[in-house]
Amino acid sequence: MSDSLDEIQAIFFEECAEGLTVVEAGLSAMAAGDVSRDTIASVFRAVHSIKGGSGAFGHAALLAFSHRFENVLDEVRAERLQPEPGVIAVLLSAFDILSDHVAAAQGRASVPVDGPVLAELERVLLGKDELQPVVVAEPEPESAPVDEFGFEPVAVSIEDFDHPAEAAGWSVRFRPSRAALANGGEPLLVIRELEALGARIVQASWSGLPPLRELDCGDGYMDWTLAIPGEVAESDIRDCFDFVASDSVIHIDRAFAEHDEEPASVLPAAPAIVPVTSSSAPAAEPRAASSNAEMTIRVDLPKLDSLLNLVGELVIRNSILADRLSPADQEKVELPQLSRLTRQIQDSVMSLRAQPIRQAFNRVPRMLRDLAAETGKTVRLEVSGEATEVDKTVIERIGDPLTHMIRNAVDHGIEPADRRAAAGKPREGTILLSAEQKGGRIIVRVADDGGGIDRERVRAKAAQKGLIDPDAVLTNEEIDQLICAPGFSTADTISNISGRGVGMDVVRSNIEALGGRVEIASNPGQGTTFTMILPLTLAILDGMIVRLGGQRYVLPLGSVVESVQPAPGQVQAMAPGHEVIELRGQYLPVRRLTDFFGIRAGARPPEDCLVIVIESDTAGLVGLMVDTVDDRREVVIKSLDRNLHPIRGLGGATVLGDGSIALILDIEAIVAPTPRDRIKGLAA
Amino acid sequence: MSQNNERKIVTFSLGHRMFGIDMSMLIEIREWEEPTPLPKVPSHIKGVSNLRGTVIPIVGLAERLGWEPSAIHSRSCILVVSLAGQQAGFLVDEVADIVSINDTQVQPAPDVEIAEPGVISGLVQVALRGDASGDGGTMISLLDLEALHITRQLDLAA
Amino acid sequence: MSKCILTVDDSPSMRLLLKASLTAQGFRVETADDGQDGLQRMQEVRPDLLITDINMPKMDGFQLIEAVRVQNEFRGVPILVLSTEFSEEKKARARAAGATGWITKPFDAGKLTAAIRKVCP
Numbered sequence: 034m035s036d037s038l039d040e041i042q043a044i045f046f047e048e049c050a051e052g053l054t055v056v057e058a059g060l061s062a063m064a065a066g067d068v069s070r071d072t073i074a075s076v077f078r079a080v081h082s083i084k085g086g087s088g089a090f091g092h093a094a095l096l097a098f099s100h101r102f103e104n105v106l107d108e109v110r111a112e113r114l115q116p117e118p119g120v121i122a123v124l125l126s127a128f129d130i131l132s133d134h135v136a137a138a139q140g141r142a143s144v145p146v147d148g149p150v151l152a153e154l155e156r157v158l159l160g161k162d163e164l165q166p167v168v169v170a171e172p173e174p175e176s177a178p179v180d181e182f183g184f185e186p187v188a189v190s191i192e193d194f195d196h197p198a199e200a201a202g203w204s205v206r207f208r209p210s211r212a213a214l215a216n217g218g219e220p221l222l223v224i225r226e227l228e229a230l231g232a233r234i235v236q237a238s239w240s241g242l243p244p245l246r247e248l249d250c251g252d253g254y255m256d257w258t259l260a261i262p263g264e265v266a267e268s269d270i271r272d273c274f275d276f277v278a279s280d281s282v283i284h285i286d287r288a289f290a291e292h293d294e295e296p297a298s299v300l301p302a303a304p305a306i307v308p309v310t311s312s313s314a315p316a317a318e319p320r321a322a323s324s325n326a327e328m329t330i331r332v333d334l335p336k337l338d339s340l341l342n343l344v345g346e347l348v349i350r351n352s353i354l355a356d357r358l359s360p361a362d363q364e365k366v367e368l369p370q371l372s373r374l375t376r377q378i379q380d381s382v383m384s385l386r387a388q389p390i391r392q393a394f395n396r397v398p399r400m401l402r403d404l405a406a407e408t409g410k411t412v413r414l415e416v417s418g419e420a421t422e423v424d425k426t427v428i429e430r431i432g433d434p435l436t437h438m439i440r441n442a443v444d445h446g447i448e449p450a451d452r453r454a455a456a457g458k459p460r461e462g463t464i465l466l467s468a469e470q471k472g473g474r475i476i477v478r479v480a481d482d483g484g485g486i487d488r489e490r491v492r493a494k495a496a497q498k499g500l501i502d503p504d505a506v507l508t509n510e511e512i513d514q515l516i517c518a519p520g521f522s523t524a525d526t527i528s529n530i531s532g533r534g535v536g537m538d539v540v541r542s543n544i545e546a547l548g549g550r551v552e553i554a555s556n557p558g559q560g561t562t563f564t565m566i567l568p569l570t571l572a573i574l575d576g577m578i579v580r581l582g583g584q585r586y587v588l589p590l591g592s593v594v595e596s597v598q599p600a601p602g603q604v605q606a607m608a609p610g611h612e613v614i615e616l617r618g619q620y621l622p623v624r625r626l627t628d629f630f631g632i633r634a635g636a637r638p639p640e641d642c643l644v645i646v647i648e649s650d651t652a653g654l655v656g657l658m659v660d661t662v663d664d665r666r667e668v669v670i671k672s673l674d675r676n677l678h679p680i681r682g683l684g685g686a687t688v689l690g691d692g693s694i695a696l697i698l699d700i701e702a703i704v705a706p707t708p709r710d711r712i713k714g715l716a717a
Numbered sequence: 718m719s720q721n722n723e724r725k726i727v728t729f730s731l732g733h734r735m736f737g738i739d740m741s742m743l744i745e746i747r748e749w750e751e752p753t754p755l756p757k758v759p760s761h762i763k764g765v766s767n768l769r770g771t772v773i774p775i776v777g778l779a780e781r782l783g784w785e786p787s788a789i790h791s792r793s794c795i796l797v798v799s800l801a802g803q804q805a806g807f808l809v810d811e812v813a814d815i816v817s818i819n820d821t822q823v824q825p826a827p828d829v830e831i832a833e834p835g836v837i838s839g840l841v842q843v844a845l846r847g848d849a850s851g852d853g854g855t856m857i858s859l860l861d862l863e864a865l866h867i868t869r870q871l872d873l874a875a
Numbered sequence: 876m877s878k879c880i881l882t883v884d885d886s887p888s889m890r891l892l893l894k895a896s897l898t899a900q901g902f903r904v905e906t907a908d909d910g911q912d913g914l915q916r917m918q919e920v921r922p923d924l925l926i927t928d929i930n931m932p933k934m935d936g937f938q939l940i941e942a943v944r945v946q947n948e949f950r951g952v953p954i955l956v957l958s959t960e961f962s963e964e965k966k967a968r969a970r971a972a973g974a975t976g977w978i979t980k981p982f983d984a985g986k987l988t989a990a991i992r993k994v995c996p
Contacts, residue, residue: 041891041895044888045886048887078932082885084959085889085959086888086889089981089982216974216975244846245814245815630756630757676771676773676774676804680757682756690915690942691945691946692767692946695753696753748947767948768948
């Protein structure tokens with residue numbers, strides 16, 4: 034119990050150590066002439082932090098001293114005190130005493146005698162022109178001002194007043210203003226607080242409520258009148274409306290004698306901060322789990338996230354560094370090696386968030402049992418690679434596609450038992466479910482030993498639906514891909530099990546929307562295998578924010594090799610719509626994102642753009658032309674297909690810190706020719 | 718479920734026509750805010766917006782029904798609805814009011830102005846607050862938003 | 876469903892302290908270590924209450940509060956400032972930025988809880 038507090042305190046002392054280092058470095062810099070705002074600010078913050086923590090942990094002497102020290106630093110920071118050599122010398126002495134105080138707080142030394150240095154600090158303070166009242170105050174935890182809260186009632190006319198039954202009581206009327214509501218003020222809570230003091234609502238009026246079309250939901254339209262017993266002190270009532278803005282007044286009728294009562298006492302008492310009864314200690318200590326045979330270590334998730342951050346930072350610095358080198362230097366072996374190493378580190382760290390895919394596979398046996406009951410087809414399941422580790426959100430996202438594929442396999446793939454027997458197969462069908470990790474991808478396969486895809490039927494259906502030209506010549510693979518085409522369904526009747534027969538195109542769209550792809554391999558009479566290839570991490574994407582036509586987009590950083598500011602002539606057009614960029618002797622195709630998205634904005638000359646060189650699986654190195662690059666950010670992927678549908682070229686969207694949406698680009702879709710074009714092309 | 722089949726309808730206008738949707742599917746009414754445009758979508762999908770962390774499509778309802786796109790003005794709003802588990806926002810010209818109607822008041826939909834079947838589920842006469850006409854109210858068309866199939870990827874004809 | 880509080884403070888020990896204290900009261904606690912991170916976390920976590928320090932690198936508490944209030948969807952979210960400072964001008968500044976209330980450090984758990992209950996039922 035107090036262990037966890039000890040642990041937190043230990044961390045606090047670590048922080049103190051770091052803070053002291055910062056202070057020392059900062060003051061030395063200042064002594065050497067660097068009195069920049071940043072340096073001073075860093076010193077101030079470090080001492081401020083130490084002060085804050087010392088109060089929390091009850092180190093009174095440290096608190097008192099650091100508070101005085103901080104006051105002086107605040108004056109320097111606010112430029113009300115000049116950091117001349119004399120002042121800096123005093124600060125350095127103060128730093129020494131501060132270190133001693135910290136050591137004393139840790140029990141490593143005895144409390145230093147700080148009188149003389151305190152006097153020096155005082156002297157330095159008084160030596161400047163103005164005296165700030167806040168500087169003189171002693172920080173007593175007990176005398177910290179009472180919590181201030183409140184809401185901003187609006188001035189209300191005095192005329193119609195409800196006088197309460199008791200002549201000796203209070204009548205309070207208020208109407209929350211727009212500003213009060215905007216700042217999180219909740220009238221209900223004010224009323225509850227007043228009720229806790231004994232108030233009761235006499236009248237609540239909503240006559241001010243306009244018709245819906247005129248309603249401004251940010252404004253307050255209701256007003257309340259309450260009656261409060263006379264014994265309640267006016268100050269207590271006013272406390273409920275504290276944090277009052279200058280433009281609002283609360284109307285309270287009848288003054289009364291003062292009473293000494295803290296509003297806080299009316300509220301249920303809460304335990305003091307020491308000892309902390311929570312048993313959840315921040316798992317910051319690495320302690321090997323002795324119960325496991327494998328060596329494992331418990332890691333604090335925030336630490337992992339911050340490590341991920343740093344790695345992402347590393348990747349981008351890498352890119353910028355490469356940019357700064359001359360072409361000749363860029364070719365030297367060290368740079369590609371560095372890039373490769375960085376990428377490897379990134380992959381390793383990302384894999385730390387992984388969990389076995391078993392969780393997603395667990396639902397399949399039950400599904401097969403249900404399907405067996407519905408279709409009468411018994412299917413045996415073989416699973417391999419269920420221990421393959423994938424990012425936890427792959428597990429979440431792969432569920433639906435998996436369901437579709439299993440259902441399809443049972444519904445369309447596996448033949449009825451009699452037909453199988455006639456073909457010399459075991460009556461029971463088999464589905465092989467496997468997962469493996471290859472490179473930076475997860476490969477999940479659903480293979481059935483059914484009859485394979487009936488290509489004649491598929492082809493005929495596709496022709497009938499106008500998806501292909503009747504005499505088009507298609508390879509077997511192309512026919513197989515047709516079952517994923519939107520609007521296609523081999524079921525003549527809409528099957529209950531496969532939903533509305535749109536299963537496979539939804540699966541493909543979903544997987545593509547996640548940055549993956551679906552491959553189909555089928556052997557007539559023998560079976561079909563669906564392969565889902567997914568990137569390793571889904572939920573959180575390390576992205577490069579780029580701007581195009583005023584909109585922000587996210588490029589997955591994992592695909593980014595470098596960014597180039599083209600020199601005049603570096604980008605040339607080989608043919609209309611086909612540009613290339615010359616980079617270290619190689620010619621790379623350039624795609625303008627404006628073209629891909631059909632944005633008709635005027636084409637900017639290449640020299641005004643940036644070319645981001647990306648590495649794609651299907652098309653090698655390609656340059657993407659954007660307007661500018663913002664920064665690198667880790668973004669949370671929000672799927673578009675949840676509420677809309679997958680859109681080719683987009684791997685989702687993300688909400689940036691300011692609430693705006695940035696679309697996430699799907700590199701493979703952007704650089705590859707669209708399959709639909711190919712099919713349509715066959716019809717041409 | 719009330720016993721006399723009463724339900725609440727949110728009424729709004731698209732151009733000069735008045736419509737209503739069942740309030741049970743309404744999540745909220747928002748002020749118009751420029752959505753983030755999406756590439757390669759039909760013009761009635763204006764883009765996506767951030768609804769408390771969820772990315773939802775914003776649909777120009779007038780356009781979707783085949784009419785002139787709504788002009789944006791100070792009273793334009795977005796009706797955020799939940800349709801079969803998915804959320805979407807529909808741009809309307811102006812929200813009128815919330816009224817209670819009885820199923821018995823609903824008349825069958827007339828010859829359609831709208832090509833798709835099922836989109837208009839009926840007509841009903843209601844009295845709206847602030848209505849200038851004194852003759853018993855306004856005729857509103859009840860919309861079945863689910864019948865619009867917003868989330869089906871339409872085959873792009875072009 | 877317990878309420879979720881997002882605490883923003885650049886001091887790890889302070890974050891841990893707050894987290895321990897609030898978790899003991901039955902709240903779910905998420906943390907961020909500076910204003911910018913806090914802003915992003917607001918989108919991801921969507922807390923019932925935001926508690927923030929003032930003095931932080933990159934983006935300070937005032938800027939964070941302003942950036943949060945600018946977004947319509949966060950208009951009604953209560954925001955408490957938790958800081959060692961207590962000058963009237965800082966409080967006025969917080970109020971102007973859109974804070975709901977101010978608590979001074981070092982805090983007493985009882986006062987903290989009372990304050991939270993006032994703005995977040």
